[in-house]
Amino acid sequence: MNTEKLGNFEAISLVIIVMISHIILNLPNEILTSTLSAAPLNVIYISSIVLIFFIVLDKFFTPFHNKDIIDVAEYVGGSLLKKITSIIYTIHLIFISGILILSFVDTIKTIYLQNMPTELICLLFILVAILANQFGFKSVSRTNAILMPFILITIVVIFLSLFTDFVPQRIFPILGYGVNETFVSGASNIFAFGELILLFLIRPNLHNSKQAKKVGIISILLSSLFLFLSVLALLLLFPYITGGEGVLSIYMITRSIQFGKFFQRLDALFILIWALTFFSYLSVVISYTLKLNKKATSTNKNSPIVYLIGLAIFIVTLIPQNISQIRFAENVIYKYSSLFIVFILSSTILILGYLKKKKEQGIVKITSEVKKDES
Amino acid sequence: MKLIDKLQNFFSSIFQDDKKYDFVLSQETVGNTQPEDLLKKQNIYPSIDVNLEYINARYNSLINSDIKIREFILNAKGKQFKAFIIYIDGLVDTASINDYILTPLMLKSYANQNNSPQIISEAITSNISVRKVKKFNIVDYIYECLLPQNNVKKVSSFDDLVRDVNFGNCALFIDTINFAFNIDIKKFTQRSISEPKNEPSVRGSQEAFVENLRTNTSMIRRNINNENLVIENIVIGKSNQNNCAICYIKNIANSSLVAEAKYRLNNIDVDYILSCSELEQLIKDNPGTTLPEILSTERVDKTCANLLQGRVVIIYNGSPYALILPVTLFDFVSSPEDVNLNYHFSNLLKLIRGIAFFITLLLPGLYLAITIYHRELVPTELLYSIVATRVSVPFPIVLEVLMMELSFELIREAGLRVPSPLGSTVGIVGALVLGEAAVSANIVSPILIIIIAVTAISSFSIPDFSLSFHLRVTRFAYILLGSLCGFLGIGVGMFIHILVLTSLKSFGVPYLAPYSPLSSVGNHSYFLKPVWKREKRANFLKSKKPITQEKISMKWREK
Numbered sequence: 001m002n003t004e005k006l007g008n009f010e011a012i013s014l015v016i017i018v019m020i021s022h023i024i025l026n027l028p029n030e031i032l033t034s035t036l037s038a039a040p041l042n043v044i045y046i047s048s049i050v051l052i053f054f055i056v057l058d059k060f061f062t063p064f065h066n067k068d069i070i071d072v073a074e075y076v077g078g079s080l081l082k083k084i085t086s087i088i089y090t091i092h093l094i095f096i097s098g099i100l101i102l103s104f105v106d107t108i109k110t111i112y113l114q115n116m117p118t119e120l121i122c123l124l125f126i127l128v129a130i131l132a133n134q135f136g137f138k139s140v141s142r143t144n145a146i147l148m149p150f151i152l153i154t155i156v157v158i159f160l161s162l163f164t165d166f167v168p169q170r171i172f173p174i175l176g177y178g179v180n181e182t183f184v185s186g187a188s189n190i191f192a193f194g195e196l197i198l199l200f201l202i203r204p205n206l207h208n209s210k211q212a213k214k215v216g217i218i219s220i221l222l223s224s225l226f227l228f229l230s231v232l233a234l235l236l237l238f239p240y241i242t243g244g245e246g247v248l249s250i251y252m253i254t255r256s257i258q259f260g261k262f263f264q265r266l267d268a269l270f271i272l273i274w275a276l277t278f279f280s281y282l283s284v285v286i287s288y289t290l291k292l293n294k295k296a297t298s299t300n301k302n303s304p305i306v307y308l309i310g311l312a313i314f315i316v317t318l319i320p321q322n323i324s325q326i327r328f329a330e331n332v333i334y335k336y337s338s339l340f341i342v343f344i345l346s347s348t349i350l351i352l353g354y355l356k357k358k359k360e361q362g363i364v365k366i367t368s369e370v371k372k373d374e375s
Numbered sequence: 376m377k378l379i380d381k382l383q384n385f386f387s388s389i390f391q392d393d394k395k396y397d398f399v400l401s402q403e404t405v406g407n408t409q410p411e412d413l414l415k416k417q418n419i420y421p422s423i424d425v426n427l428e429y430i431n432a433r434y435n436s437l438i439n440s441d442i443k444i445r446e447f448i449l450n451a452k453g454k455q456f457k458a459f460i461i462y463i464d465g466l467v468d469t470a471s472i473n474d475y476i477l478t479p480l481m482l483k484s485y486a487n488q489n490n491s492p493q494i495i496s497e498a499i500t501s502n503i504s505v506r507k508v509k510k511f512n513i514v515d516y517i518y519e520c521l522l523p524q525n526n527v528k529k530v531s532s533f534d535d536l537v538r539d540v541n542f543g544n545c546a547l548f549i550d551t552i553n554f555a556f557n558i559d560i561k562k563f564t565q566r567s568i569s570e571p572k573n574e575p576s577v578r579g580s581q582e583a584f585v586e587n588l589r590t591n592t593s594m595i596r597r598n599i600n601n602e603n604l605v606i607e608n609i610v611i612g613k614s615n616q617n618n619c620a621i622c623y624i625k626n627i628a629n630s631s632l633v634a635e636a637k638y639r640l641n642n643i644d645v646d647y648i649l650s651c652s653e654l655e656q657l658i659k660d661n662p663g664t665t666l667p668e669i670l671s672t673e674r675v676d677k678t679c680a681n682l683l684q685g686r687v688v689i690i691y692n693g694s695p696y697a698l699i700l701p702v703t704l705f706d707f708v709s710s711p712e713d714v715n716l717n718y719h720f721s722n723l724l725k726l727i728r729g730i731a732f733f734i735t736l737l738l739p740g741l742y743l744a745i746t747i748y749h750r751e752l753v754p755t756e757l758l759y760s761i762v763a764t765r766v767s768v769p770f771p772i773v774l775e776v777l778m779m780e781l782s783f784e785l786i787r788e789a790g791l792r793v794p795s796p797l798g799s800t801v802g803i804v805g806a807l808v809l810g811e812a813a814v815s816a817n818i819v820s821p822i823l824i825i826i827i828a829v830t831a832i833s834s835f836s837i838p839d840f841s842l843s844f845h846l847r848v849t850r851f852a853y854i855l856l857g858s859l860c861g862f863l864g865i866g867v868g869m870f871i872h873i874l875v876l877t878s879l880k881s882f883g884v885p886y887l888a889p890y891s892p893l894s895s896v897g898n899h900s901y902f903l904k905p906v907w908k909r910e911k912r913a914n915f916l917k918s919k920k921p922i923t924q925e926k927i928s929m930k931w932r933e934k
Contacts, residue, residue: 007892007893009893010892010893108863112748112749112861113748113860113861113863116860121860121863124860124863124867128867128870128871131871131874132870132871132874135874135875135877135878136878138877138878139874139877139878140874142877142885142887142891142892143870143873143874143877145891145892145893146873146877146887146890146891147873261754262754263754264754264755265751265752266752267751268745268748268749268751268752268861268862269752269862271749271862271863272862272863272865272866272869275862275863275866275867276866276869276870279866279867279870280870
């Protein structure tokens with residue numbers, strides 16, 4: 001029995017925790033900036049697209065039982081395509097995780113750790129994630145599953161505790177900049193679901209395709225819901241989001257939370273939860289990058305590769321020189337690399353794999369019929 | 376003494392070297408262990424003289440004061456044999472030896488002298504009497520007629536015999552017979568069954584285990600009236616071959632769990648173990664962790680409840696504690712009182728204990744994180760009062776916390792080690808004098824005293840001693856992390872802590888079961904269900920009988 005098989009809850013937690021880490025950062029802010037008051041509508045729209053996209057891709061995945069996108073790439077183009085795909089995925093995961101960590105660390109530094117070097121805090125995150133991977137994938141997934149409910153509850157609490165401060169009129173004009181910006185150019189906001197890349201990699205850890213479909217749909221729905229809540233809270237709370245304060249948009253919301261006169265600034269508590277989210281996120285990303293590399297290089301040892309991945313992420317965190325470069329990487333590079341890898345490269349590989357499989361099955365069927373006729 | 380001698384002594388004492396008494400342990404030669412090895416693994420000889428010599432050598436009976444060897448002439452059916460018994464004075468019932476071993480064997484009673492054959496059956500046909508006579512066998516005769524004891528075994532190995540003699544049996548050797556009679560005649564002074572001192576309960580049973588293995592197993596037998604309760608003995612240790620009992624209910628406990636427990640116990644290669652705590656460390660899954668992975672209890676009712684759940688219990692001779700396995704983290708936060716109370720009260724107490732768990736672990740670390748990095752979290756009025764109390768304290772806040780934690784640990788350790796009449800004095804000196812004086816001398820702030828006191832009280836509400844210890848140790852890590860990076864540091868600690876917890880297993884059962892991995896929580900959650908709804912055994916135990924009671928247990932309610 002494969003000891004790395006995940007239950008539904010653990011698998012959904014893995015996907016959601018990766019999504020939530022983006023929501024905590026500037027994802028809601030980015031959507032709001034591009035679509036303004038149509039942001040909630042845009043979230044519903046892109047969620048529907050992603051859901052349909054996933055259901056269609058899941059059909060293409062059906063002939064490949066418990067195989068991930070790397071296995072499909074190998075099936076389509078042999079060892080070469082497998083290695084190329086692994087490298088592209090690895091670079092994407094390492095780069096994006098490095099940038100996200102840097103972005104979060106930068107925010108923490110702005111909020112309260114002004115005297116601590118950014119590199120040191122980044123290193124702390126990476127070391128914890130490396131340590132987590134020394135405990136094994138099972139521990140990482142179980143830890144995620146424990147943390148996930150608390151993280152989701154936090155977002156609900158944020159939304160509910162500010163309910164009275166919301167100004168519903170801010171939702172108007174409901175189409176924001178217009179139909180074109182909301183539904184045509186706004187469709188590119190599906191990059192928000194770029195971390196669903198995990199759904200292409202998680203399949204070997206699931207029991208069957210039925211479970212994969214269930215996990216995928218629930219993860220997308222829950223992620224959409226929390227993205228929707230975050231965007232709605234931001235929209236209804238602030239007259240205009242500039243995004244220029246250099247802190248997390250969700251953090252800005254939490255600063256407005258107060259319960260009576262006694263608890264007036266609870267934002268620090270959310271930092272604790274979000275730090276846990278990012279430890280979890282980084283551990284998951286390293287886990288899957290490790291799996292990718294082990295598959296590509298046909299090695300069994302974890303330790304050396306984990307350290308190398310950690311080092312690579314740390315190097316990425318050293319690249320941006322200032323906040324604008326971080327934002328550029330977060331909003332532009334991430335956007336286009338996600339669109340390419342998740343929505344173009346992966347789907348192309350899958351479709352090709354599906355067609356090849358069908359063709360083979362067709363040949364096999366014809367051959368068996370010919371043999372039957374001959375006999 | 377003559378004057379000249381005195382003078383001589385005087386001058387010699389002045390000019391002589393100082394003679395100090397200096398004892399140094401000399402290195403023993405390794406070769407002297409060989410005869411001991413030769414003595415072992417030996418079967419009993421037919422010659423009584425050789426046996427006597429062997430026993431004398433093995434027991435060092437010439438220098439051992441409590442080893443008693445009594446030689447005598449055994450009378451059986453008019454025949455006489457040389458014999459001897461060996462026992463350890465203080466472990467046996469000497470009256471029984473006199474009355475039920477030596478008397479029947481030595482006295483020449485009529486029945487014993489009568490050498491006529493034993494008739495099994497007799498048939499008379501045509502005035503001819505046909506008798507079936509049993510062939511006389513001295514061994515059978517002694518076993519069946521001369522040893523009126525309920526527990527007598529024939530043993531041919533010296534090792535087995537010596538082990539039982541060490542436990543209080545008496546061995547009888549007879550000339551020409553190549554085995555000995557191993558007679559159970561134990562009687563020794565032991566502590567009587569008393570109340571559980573470390574796990575008190577108001578409404579629960581007031582019986583606690585004692586040091587004697589058989590007394591402990593008998594208490595379990597009395598409480599579990601089920602013939603499927605199996606109590607197997609396993610010998611542990613080379614120099615001290617002590618008995619350990621492994622108990623389980625055959626038709627409830629998972630077979631692989633029982634096999635694993637036996638496998639671990641049978642594969643312990645140590646010279647000696649003196650307590651079940653040492654045994655616990657030798658069989659736990661992750662010896663490196665500070666978290667307890669086996670539940671240790673002195674309560675008989677708790678042990679029985681766990682046996683009936685499908686768990687395995689290990690009792691070690693000489694230790695008044697039973698080891699229960701497998702366990703989860705939540706078992707260590709359960710109190711023996713829980714099952715005896717109405718489930719509403721139990722759950723309230725469990726909730727309080729859960730909060731105490733987090734306070735014990737995190738409060739000083741959180742205090743540091745908040746006061747150093749996250750002051751905005753504290754309401755303004757409270758922040759003013761904290762700052763006001765700290766104005767005159769010269770130390771950094773982290774040093775203040777560490778000093779107070781260390782002082783508290785000292786008081787606790789001193790309170791445990793001093794004789795009990797002085798315990799309260801240590802408490803008074805520690806808590807009142809030091810606490811009050813430290814605040815008056817501006818060494819610590821009053822608010823910190825409150826924080827440390829609340830942490831200490833919370834730690835006392837954790838029912839398990841080992842878990843409480845783990846929390847005390849880990850708390851220092853949180854203090855350092857909280858002071859270094861605030862909530863980020865606390866987050867690091869929590870994340871690593873959760874990772875450790877999720878990676879642990881106790882005899883194949885995940886440590887955070889049933890919550891992680893998420894299995895069926897319903898039948899064994901942290902909070903107790905009403906008695907009538909406890910229909911299933913814990914899923915993670917994979918018991919042979921998963922159902923404990925029917926859906927409707929209060930059948931009297933049904934018409």
